[in-house]
Amino acid sequence: MHGDEAAVDSTMVARLLAAQFPRWSELPLARVESAGTDHAIYRLGTGLCVRLPRTPSASGQVHKEHQWLPRLAQLVPLSIPAPLALGKPGEGYPWHWSVYDWLEGHTLDPGGITDIQQVAHDLASFVAALHRIDLAGGPAPGVHNFFRGVPLAARDAATRKAIAELSDEVDTAAAIAAWEAALRAAPWQGPGVWIHGDLSSGNLLFQQGRLAGVIDFGGVGVGDPACDFSVAWELFPAAARDAFRTALAADPASWNRGRGWALSIAAIQLPYYQDTNPMLAHRARKVIAEVLMDYHQQNP
Template sequence: MTHTKMHADELTIPLSLVRRLVADQFPRWAHLPLEPVPSAGTDNAMYRLGDEMAVRLPRVPWAAGQVAREQRWLPRLAPHLPLAVPTPLALGRPAYGYPWHWSIYRWLPGENATRAPLADPAQAAIALAGFITALQGIDPTGGPRPGPGNSSRGVPLAARDAQVRAAIAALDGAFDADAVTAAWEAALRVPVWDGPPVWIHGDLQGGNLLVQDGQLCAVIDFGCLGVGDPACDLQVAWNFFAAEARAVFRASLAVDEATWARGRGWALSVGVIAYPYYRESNPVLAGIARHAIQEVLAEERLAR
C-alpha cells in the first residue's frame, strides 16, 4: 500500500516492522495474517491482525500520548455508550527503532462512513445524538483536560483564533475568505461555556464513524478524547450531516443556542485549518473539511 506523507515529522511504519513488533511482544498472535488497513486517519497507522484484531501505531510525535489515553479511558467509558467503541486488548512497547507505545484492539465490524452510505441519515443523526448525550453524562472526574501534551479540543474558540486566521489566509481562493472570516468572528462573539467540563470525543466526523447495513454502528479514534466544552462534538452536525439531518440532530440534543453556535464555530475552525493542510496529502479529510465550511457558510447566508 502506497502512503503519502501528511506531516514533515511523520514516521514510515512498514509492514515488516509491525510484524516484528507483534511477533516479539505478542508471540501468541505471531502466526496471524497482518495487512495494512486503508485509512484517511492522520495520526496513526493501522494494520488488521487476523480476523478479530487491529494494530494501531502512532506515526507522529503528537499522537504518542493518545495511546495511554485510550488504553486508560475507553474500557471505562464503553459500558455507558450506546454505540460500539474500540476495545484495547494489549499495549505494545517501543522496540526496533519504533519510539512509542502502540496498541492492539478488537476489530470492529463495519465500513467507514466516508465510504458507506447511510440508509437513513435522520436515524443516524438520532443515534449519534444519543451517543453524545450518553458520553457527556459520564462522570468526567480525572478526565484529561485540554492543554500541553493533550488534545486542544474543547478549549474556548478564542484560543484557536490565530491558527484559524492563518488558515483562512492559506485558503487561496478556494472559499470566500471574507465570508469565512465573518462566520468565524460571529462564532467568537458567542458566550463561552461556563458550565462544568464534560466528556468529548473531540474529533467526531465521518472518518471516525462506522456503518454496517446502512446503520451507524460504532465510533472510533478517541485520540482527542478529553473533558471540556460540549460544543466541540457538535461539529459533526456540519462536517458530516446535511441540513435536513442536521435539524434532526439538533432536535435530539438538549443544547442551548450558544452551545449550538459554538459547535458551528468548531466545525468551521477545524475545517478551515484542515483544508489547506490536507488538500494535497489527504483528499478524504480535505473533502470533510470542505463540506463543513460549505455547510457553515450556507447557514450563514440563510441567516442574513
Template sequence: MIIDADLVRTLVAEQFPQWADLPVRPVAVGGNDNRTFHLGDAMSVRLPSAEGYVASVAKEQRWLPVLAPHLPQPIPVPLAQGRPGAGYPWPWSVNRWLDGDTASRETITDLTAFAVDLARFLAALQAVDTGGEPAAGEHSFWRGAGLHHYDDETRRAIAALDGQVDAAAATGEWEAALAAEWHGEPVWFHGDVANGNLLVRDGRLAGVIDFGTSGVGDPACDLVIAWTFLDAASRSAFRTALRTDDATWQRGRGWALWKALILLAADAGHAGAAAQIDLILATAARAVRR
C-alpha cells in the first residue's frame, strides 16, 4: 500500500474540509509503524502502516489527552480521528505538531542532564493513575508484560548467533532477567523509549512522541535506552533519578538484550546491535562482580 502525501490530501479534503487548503508534506524523520506527515505548520497526520499497528489509533486518541497534563514535557495530543477512505483501510489521527529535533549526540548539549530529564518524564508518566487500563498485551506488543513472551525468540537468536556473541553469557543474562519477576502495581509505560521518539530543543529534552506501544504494566521496557543510547555517566544518572531497583534494572537489560539479539540475528552486519550486546553483557558482568 502506498501511503503518500497525495493520499493524505485526499483523506483530509474528504473528512476534514476545514483543513483541505493546508499543505501536506512528509516529516523529515519517519517511523516504521506509522507514516507521518505535516499538515500545515501546527498539525501532523499519522497513519498506521500495517494492520498490526491499528490498535494504537484508538488508544492514543483515548489516553494521550489524559496523560498530557501530568507530564513535564509535551506529548502529541490528538485533534481528530479519521476513518478509512480513499482506498486506505484503517483509522488515522490528526495530532498537534511538536517542534524539536530528533535526539542525538549532536543535538543534546549535556547527555547526563538529558538522561535526568528523561528519567523525570518517565517517573511522572508512571505516576499517572488510570485504574489499570490499558493493560499491557498484544496492543503493546507485550511491552509492559513478562519477558517470557519473547523467550523462544530470544533463545533461537542466541543459538543462531553462537560464535558471533558469547552465547553462554547471553543465555545467563537472559535467564537472570526472566527470573527477576515483576511483582509491583501496574504503571504507565511508553513502550518505545528510543532516541528517535525523543525531541530536543536548545539541547534539552523538549518532547516525547509515538505512544503506539504504550500501556499499563511493568515499566522495565522503558529502560532500554540506557544501553542503546546513554553512556556510562548518563546511564548511572538515569537510573539514580528514576530510583530503579535491581530487579527492574535486570529486566530492562533483558529487554535491551532481546531487541539487540533479534536485530543482529536478522542482519549479521548490524554492527550497532553487536556493540549493544557487548555493552549489555559487560554491564551485567560488572553488576555481578559488585
C-alpha cells in the first residue's frame, strides 16, 4: 500500500519472537487480514497479537501507545488494547514493534448492526469519557497520529487536492461547498482534549451485537475533539447520528467541523487507496456520499 512499506511475513515475525520473547515463540502465529494501513497484525496463540508498523511514519506510534494506553484504559468505559511487550529492531525488521493482548470481539459492517441507537449511545459514552480525561503531557498532533486534531485549515490544501482528484467519482463542487462550510465553522477555542483520532467501523469491536472495545490507537493524542465526531458519517444513519450528537452535546460549530473531518479523511483516503485497499476505498466512498447528503439536507 505504501512506497516505503517494510516487507513483513510470518517467518520474520517468528524469528523476532524467538530472538526476543522465546516464552511465546512456540505459540501458533497467523496473519490477521484487515483494512488497516499502518500495521501488520499477527494473532499469537489465542490471547495475544503481534503488531508491527509498516512504514517509518507509523513506527513512532509504538512508544506512544506503550506510554499512554495503560493509563487511558483505566478511564474509558470500553476495552482497549493493552501493550504487553516492546520489541526491538532485528531479524531484518527496522523498527520497534509490540505484543498486545488479544481483545475478543469482531468488527461489523455498519449495515449489520441490529440496535444502532444503542451503539450510538455506547460510542458517545466512550468518546465523551475520552474527551474528559485529565492527563497532562499528551501527544500533540503530528506525523505519528496523521495530524489528527489539528485545525481544519491545516488540512485545506491536501483536502482540496484530493477532492480535485475525485472528479470522476464525486460531485466535486458539492464536496468543496461542504468543505468550505466546515472551514467557516468557529475553530476549537479550548485546550486540546484526548482524542482517539481514527474512529471507524474497522476499529470498533462487537460482542453479541453490543459495542465492546475500541482498537488501533495510532492516532491517539490531544487536539480538537471534533476529529472524533467524524465516525458519525461512516457508522450511523441520520437518526442514530442525531442520537450520537445529542449524547455528546456537540455544539453546532464542532459538529460542522466533525463533518469536515469526515470529508477530509475520506477524500484523502480514496485516491490513495482505491487500487491497493478496496475495503477502505469503499468505506471512503460511503462516507463522502453520506457527508454530501447530510450537507444538502442542512443547506437545501
